[in-house]
Amino acid sequence: MLIHQPLPFVQEFVAALDEALRAHDGAGRGLSRLQQRWLSFCLMAIVITNSLCWARFERVGLGRYSQAALSWVFCRAKLPWEWLLALSVRVILHRYGITGGTLVADDSDRERSKVTRRIAGVHKLKDKTSGGYVRGQCLVFLLLVTATATFPVGVAFYQPDPVLRAWRRRDDELKRQKIAKRARPVAPARDPAYPTKSELCLKLLERFAREHPTVQVKAVLVDALYGAQAFLEQASALFGGVQVISQLRHNQKVRFRNRSLTLETYFIRYPGVAQRYPRRGDEPVDVIIGSARLWVEAHGRKQLIVAVKYAGETEYRYLVATDLSWRTEDVFRTFTLRWLVEVFIQDWKGHEGWGTLAQQPGVEGSSHGLILSLLVDHCLLLHPAQHARLTNRQPAATVGSLIERIKVESLLDVCRHLIESPHPEQQLQHLAETLAAYCDLRPSGKHMVGRDLGRMEPTPALKYRAAACAAAS
Numbered sequence: 001m002l003i004h005q006p007l008p009f010v011q012e013f014v015a016a017l018d019e020a021l022r023a024h025d026g027a028g029r030g031l032s033r034l035q036q037r038w039l040s041f042c043l044m045a046i047v048i049t050n051s052l053c054w055a056r057f058e059r060v061g062l063g064r065y066s067q068a069a070l071s072w073v074f075c076r077a078k079l080p081w082e083w084l085l086a087l088s089v090r091v092i093l094h095r096y097g098i099t100g101g102t103l104v105a106d107d108s109d110r111e112r113s114k115v116t117r118r119i120a121g122v123h124k125l126k127d128k129t130s131g132g133y134v135r136g137q138c139l140v141f142l143l144l145v146t147a148t149a150t151f152p153v154g155v156a157f158y159q160p161d162p163v164l165r166a167w168r169r170r171d172d173e174l175k176r177q178k179i180a181k182r183a184r185p186v187a188p189a190r191d192p193a194y195p196t197k198s199e200l201c202l203k204l205l206e207r208f209a210r211e212h213p214t215v216q217v218k219a220v221l222v223d224a225l226y227g228a229q230a231f232l233e234q235a236s237a238l239f240g241g242v243q244v245i246s247q248l249r250h251n252q253k254v255r256f257r258n259r260s261l262t263l264e265t266y267f268i269r270y271p272g273v274a275q276r277y278p279r280r281g282d283e284p285v286d287v288i289i290g291s292a293r294l295w296v297e298a299h300g301r302k303q304l305i306v307a308v309k310y311a312g313e314t315e316y317r318y319l320v321a322t323d324l325s326w327r328t329e330d331v332f333r334t335f336t337l338r339w340l341v342e343v344f345i346q347d348w349k350g351h352e353g354w355g356t357l358a359q360q361p362g363v364e365g366s367s368h369g370l371i372l373s374l375l376v377d378h379c380l381l382l383h384p385a386q387h388a389r390l391t392n393r394q395p396a397a398t399v400g401s402l403i404e405r406i407k408v409e410s411l412l413d414v415c416r417h418l419i420e421s422p423h424p425e426q427q428l429q430h431l432a433e434t435l436a437a438y439c440d441l442r443p444s445g446k447h448m449v450g451r452d453l454g455r456m457e458p459t460p461a462l463k464y465r466a467a468a469c470a471a472a473s
Helices: 008-025 033-049 054-060 067-076 081-096 162-176 197-211 229-238 263-269 328-351 362-380 384-391 399-420 424-438 460-472
Strands: 100-111 123-126 133-145 150-158 216-221 243-248 253-256 259-262 273-278 284-296 301-310 317-321
Touching (some): 008 033, 008 362, 033 054, 033 067, 033 362, 033 399, 054 067, 081 150, 081 197, 081 362, 081 384, 100 328, 150 197, 150 362, 216 328, 229 243, 243 328, 253 263, 259 263, 284 328, 301 328, 317 328, 328 362, 328 399, 362 399
Parallel strands (some): 100 216, 216 243
Antiparallel strands (some): 100 133, 243 317, 253 259, 253 284, 273 284, 284 301, 301 317
16 A cells, blocks of 8 residues: 555544644744644554554655654654644544543563564563464553543553563572572562552552543543552542442452351352343343352451452352442443453454554654554544544444545545646656555565576485495394
């Protein structure tokens, strides 16, 4: 696919972003014309190429911008990177009149090369598919789920504390040697420069509350990794005591009638009841649900516990809710929205550039490239077809199908420019020459034509030695 110029909806999105920046700055300083053109072209090129690669951008743009110029603006231009994502969120909120929603947090890994020194935040990760280890980057996302649209509102890179990680590796080795705890080194203090995933998530929630005070947050949804009481209390307090729903392990200790027992034991004694509840607003599904308000020993307070088991499953999953005044059905139906963050991550990795090819070096290269990729997700919400569906309460188009439509529209725009030009034959010849220059054929190493394959036949002088070896064997 080719790009003559960014499509109108991309230019309108960048113009709205510029207006939001000027209104936020107060001094009337927004994006320059060069920055607006660069940003529009990059967003369009990410959609077309599904990558963040300046060489690909130069090819699909037919040489309009060189890769050196594109890279220079990315690295040297003083763009307000720290505000672009927040103001883009504000553009979406204003365009669709969104005043409230549910915040969902989750983390995701991005595998990188085994040997990489220039990409920021790369560390050892557990590979969930193979059970082994890979090297890659880990990100914590914050998503806003509303009745109109679902889109990212915050992101942060996670990197473990290398000193603490080395201590844990050494401590595990000493444990295998059956060294007593008093003889093992004590744990070092955690370095504040390497916050945990829970701390990063709280920072994202705090920043959203500060930057978008008019948005009424109805609930915060997280998985079991963020199920500690300190996180639940702080996340709830950030938005005036809203409901926070997480998950607990099956062996979590609770107290019931002055006796301590695990969640698994409690719900074996008091099993759930078969029900039919809608899931994410779709058709009702068969589910076995039980609930109780129990004293969670690790949390030091009573929590609403909801045990959920779908049809065909053998084990419960245990939800914990901080607001005891919610009904069991409401907790279950709200928590099903957490699955939407998984859908977003799959779309983002598969269609929005950064998850497939983004190798910009350094901390700023990774973070700025990630912001560009998330701006693409926001920009797609303003495509005329998507906007018409969302404003008329119709099912939204998938990211994949929407990008396919955009690629076709971009190709038609190139053809339209060619036909409407004063000298279409000359323009066609120029286009052909440009395509030939940027789509040159590269030599293949698979085919051996023109190469010396070597001598593949017996040597007469060695036949006696071969016979002697055969006789000896």
